Amino acid sequence: MTDATLIDGKAFSEKLVERVAERAAELSAIIGRPPALAVVLVGDNAASAVYVRNKIERTTAAGMRSVEHRLDADTGQAELLALIDELNNDDGIDGILVQLPLPDQIDEDAVINAITPDKDVDGFHVVNAGRLATGQDSLVPCTPFGCLLLLQDHLGDLSGLNAVVVGRSNIVGKPMAQLLLQQSCTVTIAHSRTRDLAALCATADILVAAVGRPEMITGDFVKPGATVIDVGINRVPAPERGEGKFRLTGDVDFDSAAAVAGAITPVPGGVGPMTIACLLRNTLVAAARRFDATIGEI
Numbered sequence: 001m002t003d004a005t006l007i008d009g010k011a012f013s014e015k016l017v018e019r020v021a022e023r024a025a026e027l028s029a030i031i032g033r034p035p036a037l038a039v040v041l042v043g044d045n046a047a048s049a050v051y052v053r054n055k056i057e058r059t060t061a062a063g064m065r066s067v068e069h070r071l072d073a074d075t076g077q078a079e080l081l082a083l084i085d086e087l088n089n090d091d092g093i094d095g096i097l098v099q100l101p102l103p104d105q106i107d108e109d110a111v112i113n114a115i116t117p118d119k120d121v122d123g124f125h126v127v128n129a130g131r132l133a134t135g136q137d138s139l140v141p142c143t144p145f146g147c148l149l150l151l152q153d154h155l156g157d158l159s160g161l162n163a164v165v166v167g168r169s170n171i172v173g174k175p176m177a178q179l180l181l182q183q184s185c186t187v188t189i190a191h192s193r194t195r196d197l198a199a200l201c202a203t204a205d206i207l208v209a210a211v212g213r214p215e216m217i218t219g220d221f222v223k224p225g226a227t228v229i230d231v232g233i234n235r236v237p238a239p240e241r242g243e244g245k246f247r248l249t250g251d252v253d254f255d256s257a258a259a260v261a262g263a264i265t266p267v268p269g270g271v272g273p274m275t276i277a278c279l280l281r282n283t284l285v286a287a288a289r290r291f292d293a294t295i296g297e298i
C-alpha cells in the first residue's frame, strides 16, 4: 500500500523535452542549423548501446542533430583522444558525450578532461565540477540536475531542509550534494564507510539514494513525510516473470519506503527519464552559449 505521493519523472521529463524542442527550434533559426550532439560509444557493452540508442533517438525527436561515433572495444586511448580533439574543433558540434564505462585500457578521467568544457554536456569535466562547486555557471551533470528539478517541482523552496545523499560518485552523489547546498539545504553525504546509515538517513527531509545496491534503503531509513529520490537502476532476476527474466529496481525498497515517505520517485519512471531530458537541455544550453544566442526560458 503506497501512502506517499508518486513523483512522476516520466511526465515531468516529457514536458521538459517539449520546452527544449521549442527552444531548439528557436535557436536553429538563429544559428542556421539545429544544435548538434556527438555521442561516442567504445566497445559493445549491451547496456551502454541501449543508453546511446535512446539518447540519439530522443535528441533527434527534440529537433536536434545527433552524430554517432562507434569505436571498437580494443580502441586505444590515443585514438579516442584524437576523435575528441576533432570534435572539440568541429564548429558544427555543440555537445560531446562519451558513454561510460570505457574499456579498461582507457583512462576515463583523461578522456573526460580532454573534452572542451563548453561542449561537456555530461558536466563531468573538472572545470565544470569546479564551477559547480564554486557557484559559477556550468554544465551540470544530468542525473543530479534532473533530481533537483523534481525536488523543486514537488517541494518548491528547498532552503533549510536536511538532505542526505547516499553515494559519493563524481557523476551523481557529489554534484547532487553541491546542487542541494546551492539551494541552501543542510547536506550530508553518506557512503560505504558511514556509520549507522539508517539513523543518519532518518534525519533527512530529502533522501537521495545513489548507491547501486538493489532496494538497500528500506522504510526504516526514511523519516516520516520525507521526500525520497531513488537514483538507482538495478537489473535483478525476476523468476516470477519466467525463467531468465529480469526486472528493474531502484536502490530504495519502494513498498516499505513509500509507506513512510511523503513523496517518492518510482523505478522505472522516476529519475531515469529526467537524465536524458537534462542531457537534451544541456546540449541546447551549450549550443546557445557557444553562439552567444539568447533564447527563452527552458
Ligand code: NDP
Binding pocket: 143, 166, 167, 168, 169, 170, 171, 172, 173, 190, 191, 192, 193, 194, 197, 209, 210, 211, 212, 213, 231, 232, 233, 234, 251, 271, 272, 275
Ligand atoms: P558508484 O558505484 O560510482 O557509487 C556508489 C556509491 O554508493 C559510492 O559512493 C559508495 O560508497 C556508495 N555505497 C556503496 N555501498 C554502500 C553501502 N552499503 N552503504 C552506503 N553507501 C554505499 O555508483 P553511481 O553513483 O554511478 O550510481 C549509483 C546508482 O545510480 C546506480 O544504481 C546506477 O545504476 C544509478 N544511476 C542511475 C542513473 C539514472 O539515469 N537514473 C544515472 C547514473 C547512475 P564508497 O564511495 O565508499 O565506495
